[in-house]
Amino acid sequence: MGDIKNIIFDFGGVLINLTRTRWIDSFKQLGISNIWENLIATSYQHKDLYMQLELGNISIPAFRAGIRRLTGRQLSDEEIDRAWISMLGNVPSYKLDWLLKLHKHYHLCLLSNTNILHWEWAEKTQFQYLNHQASDFFDRIYLSYKLHMQKPDLEIFQYVLDDAGIKADETFFIDDASANCRAAESLGFHTYTPIAGEDWSYLFTDDGWLKPRYL
Numbered sequence: 001m002g003d004i005k006n007i008i009f010d011f012g013g014v015l016i017n018l019t020r021t022r023w024i025d026s027f028k029q030l031g032i033s034n035i036w037e038n039l040i041a042t043s044y045q046h047k048d049l050y051m052q053l054e055l056g057n058i059s060i061p062a063f064r065a066g067i068r069r070l071t072g073r074q075l076s077d078e079e080i081d082r083a084w085i086s087m088l089g090n091v092p093s094y095k096l097d098w099l100l101k102l103h104k105h106y107h108l109c110l111l112s113n114t115n116i117l118h119w120e121w122a123e124k125t126q127f128q129y130l131n132h133q134a135s136d137f138f139d140r141i142y143l144s145y146k147l148h149m150q151k152p153d154l155e156i157f158q159y160v161l162d163d164a165g166i167k168a169d170e171t172f173f174i175d176d177a178s179a180n181c182r183a184a185e186s187l188g189f190h191t192y193t194p195i196a197g198e199d200w201s202y203l204f205t206d207d208g209w210l211k212p213r214y215l
Contacts, residue, residue, distance in 0.1 A: 017089030
């Protein structure tokens with residue numbers, strides 16, 4: 001329908017359910033109460049270790065060492081990883097079914113600000129569905145830690161356009177961060193900003209076509 005040929009999905013909040021502050025509670029359970037002040041600024045603006053991990057500028061061992069330095073605790077690798085991953089919920093199976101349906105009509109991409117710990121966990125636990133793996137749901141997967149770029153910077157959107165060989169005005173972008181959608185719109189993308197965790201399937205007809213009224 002229309003001229004849309006491509007759909008790009010965000011990951012966190014659009015596909016996978018998140019409780020963004022759960023990792024703070026997980027660290028508190030380990031006896032660490034100041035992790036928020038040390039790692040995250042207000043309004044979820046990433047800084048220091050978090051940003052460096054999501055940009056792929058530091059390794060997992062370096063991230064863990066940073067956590068130990070900030071907390072003053074000799075936490076095990078497993079304790080750090082478990083607390084950090086605890087913010088992630090599940091990818092509902094109905095959303096995976098929709099991705100498979102949409103993939104019959106559209107070129108699908110994933111574009112996410114994420115880090116290696118979160119993505120590798122999600123690959124192993126959330127996309128092993130009906131004998132599929134993550135790459136079966138998307139033609140291309142773009143992750144900030146691999147590209148060393150982040151949304152809403154325009155360079156990451158331009159990279160996706162160039163690498164995938166697609167046009168912005170033929171692309172529908174779904175992201176739960178309004179800043180990311182505004183950036184994409186400035187390049188000519190069509191966008192939709194759902195509430196985090198929203199069932200966005202009403203954007204599409206039963207047979208998997210985007211409804212024109214949402215363009």
